[in-house]
Amino acid sequence: MPAVLIEDVHKRFGSLEVLKGVSLSVEPGQVIAIIGRSGSGKSTLLRCINGLETFHAGKIEVAGHTMTQDPKKLRELRKDVGIVFQSYNLFPHLTVGQNIMLSPRITKNVPDAEALALAKDVLAQVGLSEKFDSYPDNLSGGQQQRVAIARSLAMQPKVMLFDEVTSALDPELTGEVLIVMEKLAKAGMTMLLVTHEMNFARTVADTTVFMHQGKIWEQGPSKELFANPQTPELSNFVRAGASH
Amino acid sequence: MQTFGWPEALFILRSAGWTLALTAIAFFIGGALGGVLAIMRLSRSKWLSRFASGYILVIQSIPVLMVLFMSYYGLSALGIELPPFLAASASLSIYVSAYLAEIWRGSIESVPRQQWEASSSLALTTAQQYRYIILPQAVRISLPPTVGFLVQLVKNTSIVQVVGFVDLMRAGMLVNNATYQAFQIFTLVGAIYFAICFPLSRLSRHLEKVMNASRSH
Numbered sequence: 508m509p510a511v512l513i514e515d516v517h518k519r520f521g522s523l524e525v526l527k528g529v530s531l532s533v534e535p536g537q538v539i540a541i542i543g544r545s546g547s548g549k550s551t552l553l554r555c556i557n558g559l560e561t562f563h564a565g566k567i568e569v570a571g572h573t574m575t576q577d578p579k580k581l582r583e584l585r586k587d588v589g590i591v592f593q594s595y596n597l598f599p600h601l602t603v604g605q606n607i608m609l610s611p612r613i614t615k616n617v618p619d620a621e622a623l624a625l626a627k628d629v630l631a632q633v634g635l636s637e638k639f640d641s642y643p644d645n646l647s648g649g650q651q652q653r654v655a656i657a658r659s660l661a662m663q664p665k666v667m668l669f670d671e672v673t674s675a676l677d678p679e680l681t682g683e684v685l686i687v688m689e690k691l692a693k694a695g696m697t698m699l700l701v702t703h704e705m706n707f708a709r710t711v712a713d714t715t716v717f718m719h720q721g722k723i724w725e726q727g728p729s730k731e732l733f734a735n736p737q738t739p740e741l742s743n744f745v746r747a748g749a750s751h
Numbered sequence: 752m753q754t755f756g757w758p759e760a761l762f763i764l765r766s767a768g769w770t771l772a773l774t775a776i777a778f779f780i781g782g783a784l785g786g787v788l789a790i791m792r793l794s795r796s797k798w799l800s801r802f803a804s805g806y807i808l809v810i811q812s813i814p815v816l817m818v819l820f821m822s823y824y825g826l827s828a829l830g831i832e833l834p835p836f837l838a839a840s841a842s843l844s845i846y847v848s849a850y851l852a853e854i855w856r857g858s859i860e861s862v863p864r865q866q867w868e869a870s871s872s873l874a875l876t877t878a879q880q881y882r883y884i885i886l887p888q889a890v891r892i893s894l895p896p897t898v899g900f901l902v903q904l905v906k907n908t909s910i911v912q913v914v915g916f917v918d919l920m921r922a923g924m925l926v927n928n929a930t931y932q933a934f935q936i937f938t939l940v941g942a943i944y945f946a947i948c949f950p951l952s953r954l955s956r957h958l959e960k961v962m963n964a965s966r967s968h
Contacts, residue, residue, distance in 0.1 A: 582874040590872045592869065598869070600887045609873070609883060610875060613883065
């Protein structure tokens, strides 16, 4: 059974159709990069997968849950689907440790001692054990983003979504976040990432999906796709990306 | 003729107690009501939201004096006699609820949308989002305007004298009518208002600092 199954999804913002029938299947352990210009619908698609955006037609299944508007069922789905945002979105009034432990404690009723061990474990995975008691404001952007990844991991998700997670970072800080993501990918996490990091897509993602005008324009094994674009749109996009 | 001495000064001080009591009652009852209204106003349910905004609109658009007349003279014309203290507390609570609801709605709305998104993505229920994520941040934002409003409230309670209730201001006027020593009397009345309001303003600034410190040390 695929970890994520997207079938003919359509979405409109008013009269503007941003997703025009998107279908995609992701196997467990697969890493999928979604690339494309701004406005191509890639972030919207990603946000549909955990219900942050609704869609008008089609079907999405994630980790055995069918996407629904029902709040209770949607929460069950979200326990299995982590998302990391461009702007980190840590809770500024809570320490790093509290940020990570909050949801396991209150949505999954994980006992305090276990939540603490879990938080220390995921924080070690992102290399920030010493920041347990820090507040987000006192961390660099790269560190905040790694905490955000740790916070998602503490839910022990089956699928992780990454929405342009390095776009807000200074170039010298993107590396530390990408390394964490690469480690996750190697550990077998199912990942979908919307990204502008073409190198990362090429080297870490098994499959790259190129979106254009609300459709999946082209998809294939990453190395092949970048080396050998089949459409003029992708070949232009890859060339423009290589120039900077 | 009576002169302004200790008994008169004590009378004024005791009336300041009533001003404080009224302020406290109106603030806590009005605050509780205002909190509920703020959440209703932001609710996804159209009816709850419409009811709350209607209530707020009406109360903010009429003088609080009118609410007071309605609850004292209006109700008594219908045969329901409220004692002045009750009528005053109820009217001020209604007035406070509408204003605090708007202050707090604004504070809740100024918590970035992404905080809602991040917490709902972590499978929190709406109630959990409010309790653990949104309200703690909104409270911090709302503190200065809330205490500012409280300072206004201390002074605005003086309107309750129109239903015969003797508050700080009314006590000053009564003593003045008996002694004609307006300068001394109203200096004392002013000093008492100041002694109540000034520490409140300082408290607000202190709380702001403490709360800022608690998130970055």
